[in-house]
Every structure is written in structure tokens, then in C-alpha cells.
Amino acid sequence: MSVALDQAPRRARLALRLGVFPAMVVCLVLAMLYSISAGRFEVPWIRVVEILWARVWDLSGSADTMDERIVELVRLPRVLLAALSGAALAVGGAALQGVFRNPLVSPQVLGISQGGAFGGALAILLGFHGVVLLGMSFVFGLAALVLVGLLAHINGRTEVLTVILAGMIVGAFFAALVSVLQFLADPNSSLPAIVYWLMGSFSTATWARLGLAVPGMALGLALVWSLRYRLNLLALDEAEARSLGVNPDRERWFIFIAATMMTGTSVAVAGVIGWIGLVVPHAARLIVGEDHRRLIPASALLGAAYLVLIDTMARTLTAAEIPLGVLTALIGAPVFAVLLRQHFKRAWHA
Amino acid sequence: MRLPIVFACTLLVPVPLAADPISFTDHEGREVTLPAPAQRIASIPIPMASTLIAIDGATDRLVGMNPTAKSAIMEGILGRIFPEARDIPSDITAPNFIPNVEELAQVNPELVIQWAGRGPDYIDPITNAGLNLMTIRYGSEELTREYMTMAATAMGRPERIEPLIEWRAEVQADMEARTAGLADEDRPSVLYLLRAMDNLRASGTENNYNAWYHILAGGRNAAEDMVGGWADINVEQVATWNPDVIFLNSFEADLTLDRIMDDPILSLTNAAQNGRVYKMPLGGYRWDPPNQESPLTWMWTANLLHPDVFDYDLRSEMRTAYQVLYGHDLTDADIDEILWMDMQGGQANYAQFAAP
Numbered sequence: 001m002s003v004a005l006d007q008a009p010r011r012a013r014l015a016l017r018l019g020v021f022p023a024m025v026v027c028l029v030l031a032m033l034y035s036i037s038a039g040r041f042e043v044p045w046i047r048v049v050e051i052l053w054a055r056v057w058d059l060s061g062s063a064d065t066m067d068e069r070i071v072e073l074v075r076l077p078r079v080l081l082a083a084l085s086g087a088a089l090a091v092g093g094a095a096l097q098g099v100f101r102n103p104l105v106s107p108q109v110l111g112i113s114q115g116g117a118f119g120g121a122l123a124i125l126l127g128f129h130g131v132v133l134l135g136m137s138f139v140f141g142l143a144a145l146v147l148v149g150l151l152a153h154i155n156g157r158t159e160v161l162t163v164i165l166a167g168m169i170v171g172a173f174f175a176a177l178v179s180v181l182q183f184l185a186d187p188n189s190s191l192p193a194i195v196y197w198l199m200g201s202f203s204t205a206t207w208a209r210l211g212l213a214v215p216g217m218a219l220g221l222a223l224v225w226s227l228r229y230r231l232n233l234l235a236l237d238e239a240e241a242r243s244l245g246v247n248p249d250r251e252r253w254f255i256f257i258a259a260t261m262m263t264g265t266s267v268a269v270a271g272v273i274g275w276i277g278l279v280v281p282h283a284a285r286l287i288v289g290e291d292h293r294r295l296i297p298a299s300a301l302l303g304a305a306y307l308v309l310i311d312t313m314a315r316t317l318t319a320a321e322i323p324l325g326v327l328t329a330l331i332g333a334p335v336f337a338v339l340l341r342q343h344f345k346r347a348w349h350a
Numbered sequence: 351m352r353l354p355i356v357f358a359c360t361l362l363v364p365v366p367l368a369a370d371p372i373s374f375t376d377h378e379g380r381e382v383t384l385p386a387p388a389q390r391i392a393s394i395p396i397p398m399a400s401t402l403i404a405i406d407g408a409t410d411r412l413v414g415m416n417p418t419a420k421s422a423i424m425e426g427i428l429g430r431i432f433p434e435a436r437d438i439p440s441d442i443t444a445p446n447f448i449p450n451v452e453e454l455a456q457v458n459p460e461l462v463i464q465w466a467g468r469g470p471d472y473i474d475p476i477t478n479a480g481l482n483l484m485t486i487r488y489g490s491e492e493l494t495r496e497y498m499t500m501a502a503t504a505m506g507r508p509e510r511i512e513p514l515i516e517w518r519a520e521v522q523a524d525m526e527a528r529t530a531g532l533a534d535e536d537r538p539s540v541l542y543l544l545r546a547m548d549n550l551r552a553s554g555t556e557n558n559y560n561a562w563y564h565i566l567a568g569g570r571n572a573a574e575d576m577v578g579g580w581a582d583i584n585v586e587q588v589a590t591w592n593p594d595v596i597f598l599n600s601f602e603a604d605l606t607l608d609r610i611m612d613d614p615i616l617s618l619t620n621a622a623q624n625g626r627v628y629k630m631p632l633g634g635y636r637w638d639p640p641n642q643e644s645p646l647t648w649m650w651t652a653n654l655l656h657p658d659v660f661d662y663d664l665r666s667e668m669r670t671a672y673q674v675l676y677g678h679d680l681t682d683a684d685i686d687e688i689l690w691m692d693m694q695g696g697q698a699n700y701a702q703f704a705a706p
Binding site for chain 2: 039040041042063066069070073074075124127129183184185186187188189191192193196197201203204315318319320321323
């Protein structure tokens with residue numbers, strides 16, 4: 001299945017697009033502001049603004065009261081981490097879909113998520129937290145990717161189909177290893193921690209954790225952004241791309257590494273959050289079309305706003321935290337189904 | 351209140367070699383029939399291993415257990431009281447409770463104890479192998495008394511269980527009587543954290559044993575608006591509840607009071623501000639869930655929640671109980687270790703537990 005070409009009348013689309021990006025930015029800012037003011041602990045809206053405003057003027061000031069600490073030390077890093085992760089996961093998905101010319105591709109398909117999940121679960125089992133967990137999650141995400149590369153590299157060339165098949169094999173392998181770890185884990189201590197972490201949550205977000213997440217995610221986002229023109233060429237037929245002077249193998253690997261950095265980091269800081277990389281690029285594609293120069297930033301903005309809102313629901317709907325992976329799947333799957341139907345109906349009638 | 355020490359001498363009564371067949375109904379409503387008291391018992395649920403040791407006052411009849419049960423025994427005081435427990439096989443099951451029938455057959459148990467209500471995968475391999483099975487359900491005081499009685503019956507030691515049950519009933523009745531007149535506003539709100547290291551998991555209300563004995567001890571469940579038995583929560587939720595007392599679990603070995611004291615949010619709660627954060631003791635088994643030492647847990651909790659209402663002499667209660675349960679004389683150092691005196695001796699109301 002290849003991505004259907006943008007069929008809508010060009011002029012109408014162009015007019016729409018002029019206002020679309022500012023609207024998305026406004027949506028994201030509103031979502032973040034709403035999220036910072038929402039929570040189980042009641043902090044009046046005006047007080048939130050007051051606290052944030054005070055911090056803008058006095059960065060060195062320390063939070064003393066409960067409401068200040070909740071806003072500054074709990075919600076603010078959490079909202080920023082959710083926004084950054086949402087952008088990273090969505091852009092990772094959009095880039096991979098472009099490379100594979102397949103709208104059903106996501107970091108899961110390449111086994112990156114499973115590799116990262118294994119690394120993180122292993123870290124928890126061995127009693128490591130924080131930086132080590134981050135590192136192991138990233139390293140095993142990368143290991144999964146390298147394995148895919150080695151498996152798919154046949155006769156000096158790497159074909160898209162073999163990459164997808166290799167990704168399925170490696171993903172299944174690491175998923176099995178995660179099961180082995182769960183089997184071995186102590187049900188009194190490490191097993192609940194692993195299970196909770198695998199379901200995905202931002203509840204452990206801190207400024208320190210945000211700081212750990214920023215480099216990998218920012219680098220990945222920058223790399224994909226710098227390759228946004230090339231993504232359009234990579235989306236062409238393999239032979240066609242080669243004839244245009246693109247070295248598909250090498251550029252694909254840049255995208256793979258960028259996606260791994262973003263996915264591995266997100267898995268490490270928040271567990272496995274599925275569906276963002278699949279659903280958000282689709283929504284973005286419906287709004288701004290196929291061109292990666294618009295699709296990449298649109299995916300980033302939509303993904304950020306989407307995950308911020310999902311996380312707000314996760315931590316406010318009930319006194320108990322709802323696992324993020326559950327919410328993204330519950331919301332993501334039906335939305336994906338609707339998007340998919342609309343997508344093909346339109347391609348069909350055009 | 352004290353567990354009558356005279357029953358400790360029941361430990362010395364030799365196990366009858368031949369007896370009438372034993373028959374009772376287990377927690378899945380199955381009829382369990384044994385030709386004679388079981389001399390070889392394999393236990394798959396984690397807490398049951400230490401319960402069996404307590405009922406028998408010895409490890410001889412425990413021929414297999416859960417690897418996690420074994421590690422709990424070896425790391426805690428039970429491993430020092432019964433060093434021979436080191437040699438009891440623990441490969442009859444994985445930590446996930448699925449039985450390993452080959453290994454079970456190897457240790458040739460006359461009775462296998464397994465969880466009730468977890469479906470045929472946990473049960474069928476045992477019964478298909480022709481082994482006797484007893485299933486237990488877990489979580490409430492009533493169920494605890496039932497399965498302890500079942501175990502004692504299967505072991506042919508009904509005389510051992512009576513004083514243990516009586517002890518539980520007496521302590522419970524005494525506490526109920528003393529807290530009966532407490533007004534709602536005199537009941538401190540109590541938060542129990544089953545998990546606190548990576549995520550926060552609090553006790554809900556539905557069939558939650560911890561919530562049950564916190565109320566018994568004159569407290570109020572801070573998480574009483576929580577649906578279900580357990581719930582994952584965030585620090586904001588704790589701030590909203592602002593509990594008067596926080597109990598940390600004894601399951602997470604690395605968990606210390608610093609988890610609360612160093613947290614920017616949790617350290618602002620009433621509990622932290624007033625020094626009323628405590629880690630649950632680790633005795634013959636972990637004191638948080640129901641087990642053979644539960645009345646000690648209740649008394650410890652009650653003394654902490656209402657030092658004005660309760661004044662149990664915990665150290666002496668512990669000495670008697672350990673003598674009865676395990677035939678062991680606790681030293682002052684043993685007690686200090688079980689109660690984590692080093693770590694939390696300085697917390698509010700904790701000095702009452704210090705060695706005189």
C-alpha cells in the first residue's frame with residue numbers, strides 16, 4: 001500500500017494551509033496551558049498564571065508552598081515532557097512512513113520500541129533507574145535497529161520489504177525477551193515496576209528527567225527536519241529515487257537513527273506509548289497533505305498537543321492514574337479506523 | 351492480649367505417625383481428602399511457606415516453595431532461625447505461580463498448596479499429576495483464619511491453630527472496643543503505599559487488608575474515594591489527600607523514609623511534616639499483608655496512630671509471639687532490626703518501641 005497522492009484541489013488547500021500552522025501553534029499553547037492548570041490538586045487558574053509569571057521574572061526563586069511546587073515541579077516538567085515526547089513519536093512515525101511509503105509503519109514495525117522496552121525492563125530488573133535506564137533503553141532500541149539492518153542487508157543492498165520483515169522478526173524477538181524478564185522478575189518488587197513502566201506514564205516526570213530526554217529527542221527532530229526535502233524523494237519509487245541522485249540506503253539510515261533516538265528516549269522516560277506515531281501523521285496528512293516539508297512540522301505540533309491532552313486525561317479523570325498506553329490505544333484505534341476510511345474514500349472518489 | 355506462651359510447648363508434641371483420614375473443604379469449594387496428616391507439603395503461594403513453618407514450628411514438612419518465598423525467608427529473620435530452610439527446593443514453580451510438575455513430582459509432596467480463583471492453568475497440572483491439592487484465597491482476615499486452619503488441619507495439628515486464631519480474635523476485639531467511641535475527626539487519615547519507588551500505588555477500599563486494619567486501629571483510609579483494591583496514583587493526588595500518616599511497604603527492599611522526605615511534594619504532607627512516615631516491619635514475613643504475625647502488625651499500627659488510646663508492649667508481645675510461632679527467643683537486636691529502629695527510631699511516637 002502506498003501513500004495516496006494529494007488529490008484535493010490545490011488552490012483551496014493552499015488557502016487553508018496559510019492559516020493552519022498558526023492555528024496549530026495556538027492549539028498546542030492552549031493545550032499546554034490548560035494541562036498546567038488541570039490536576040487532582042486544586043490550584044486556581046489565576047494562581048497558576050501568577051506562579052508561572054513570578055518564575056519568569058525570578059528564575060532563581062524557590063518554590064515553597066504546595067501549590068507552587070505542584071505547578072513548577074510536577075506539572076510544568078510533565079507537560080513539557082509530554083509535549084516533547086508527542087512531537088518526537090509523531091515525527092518518528094511520519095518519517096518512517098515516508099521512507100517506507102507505507103502509512104501503517106511506526107517505530108513498532110522496526111522493532112525499536114520492543115528493543116527499548118527490553119533495555120528498560122532489564123534495567124529495572126537489575127535495579128537501575130534514571131540515567132542507566134535511559135541509556136539501556138536507547139542502546140537496545142539501537143541494537144534492535146542494527147539487527148534489522150544486518151538482517152535486511154542482502155547482497156550489498158537493503159530493500160524496503162526485507163527491512164519490514166526483519167523489523168517484525170527483531171521486534172518479536174525483543175518482545176519475547178521482555179516476557180522472559182517478566183517471568184524472571186520478583187513479583188514483590190521488580191515485576192510491578194516493569195509492568196507499570198511498560199504501560200507508559202509521565203507520572204515520574206521531573207526537570208531532571210526532562211533534561212535527560214531533551215538531547216535525544218531534539219537531535220532526532222532536528223535530523224528529520226534537515227532531511228524533510230529528501231523524505232519527499234525517498235517516498236518515490238526506489239529506482240526513481242536512485243535516478244534522481246539520492247542514495248536511499250544511506251538516507252534511510254539517517255532517518256532510522258533519528259527515529260530510534262526519539263523512540264528510545266521516549267520509551268526510557270515514559271514507557272511504551274503506542275499509536276501516536278501511527279495516528280498523528282495520518283491526521284496531519286489529512287490537514288496539510290503529503291509534502292514532508294509541511295507534514296513534519298504539522299506532525300510535531302499535533303503530536304505534542306495530542307499527547308499533552310491525553311496525559312491530562314490520564315492524570316485528572318480519576319483519582320487513579322490511567323496508563324497512557326491504554327488511553328492512546330483506546331482513543332487511537334478508533335480514530336485511526338475513521339482516518340483510514342476517509343483517506344481511502346477520498347482517494348477512491350478523486 | 352498476649353499469645354499464651356503455654357502453647358509453645360505444643361511444639362514438642364510429636365507428630366502422630368498414623369491417624370484417621372483428614373477431610374476438609376478448600377477455598378475453591380473442593381473437597382480435600384488426605385489419608386493421614388501431610389508430612390511433605392509444597393507451597394506455591396508466597397506467604398504460605400512462612401505460615402506453614404509457623405503452624406508446625408519447624409521446617410521439616412515444607413518440601414518445596416516459591417522462589418520469592420524462599421528469598422524472603424533467607425533474607426529475613428526466619429532464615430536465621432531456620433538455617434536449614436536454605437536447602438528446601440524452590441523450583442517447584444516460577445515466581446508467577448505456574449506449577450512445575452516435573453519438579454513437584456521430584457519432591458513427591460503429599461499436599462500441594464496453590465492459589466484459588468486463578469483458573470485451570472494453575473490447578474490442572476497439579477491434579478492431573480495425581481497430587482493432592484489445597485487452594486487458598488487471600489486478602490481478608492476471615493480468609494486468613496480459614497486458610498491457616500486448613501493448613502493446620504492438613505498437617506494434623508489442630509491444637510496449634512486454636513491459640514493463633516484466638517490471639518487474632520482477642521486483639522481484634524480489644525482494638526474494636528477501644529476505638530468504638532472515636533469520632534471521625536479523631537481518626538487520622540492513613541495512606542499505605544504498596545509501591546513507592548517507581549510509581550505510587552495506594553490501598554483502595556475494596557477488600558483491602560491494609561485499609562481494614564488501619565480502620566481497626568482507629569485510622570481512616572486517606573484513599574477511601576478510590577475504586578477497587580489498589581490504584582496507581584501520582585504525587586498530586588497525595589498532596590490533595592494530605593494524609594496524617596504514611597506507611598511505606600516492606601516489599602521494596604531499597605525503600606526508605608527518604609523517598610518521602612526528599613520528595614519536594616510528599617515532604618510537604620502532614621505526615622512528613624509531623625514525622626509520621628513509617629516503613630512496615632519485616633518479621634517472619636512482611637508485616638503489611640495478612641500473615642501469622644498480623645496481630646503484631648495491628649498493635650504496632652494502633653500504637654502509632656493513637657498513642658493516647660493504645661499502649662501495647664510491642665517488644666514483649668513480639669517475644670512471646672516468636673517463641674510460640676517459631677520457638678525462637680528474640681534478642682533486642684532482632685527486634686530493633688525487624689522494626690527498623692535504626693532508620694525510623696526518631697520518627698514521631700516511635701521511641702515507645704525502643705529497647706528499655
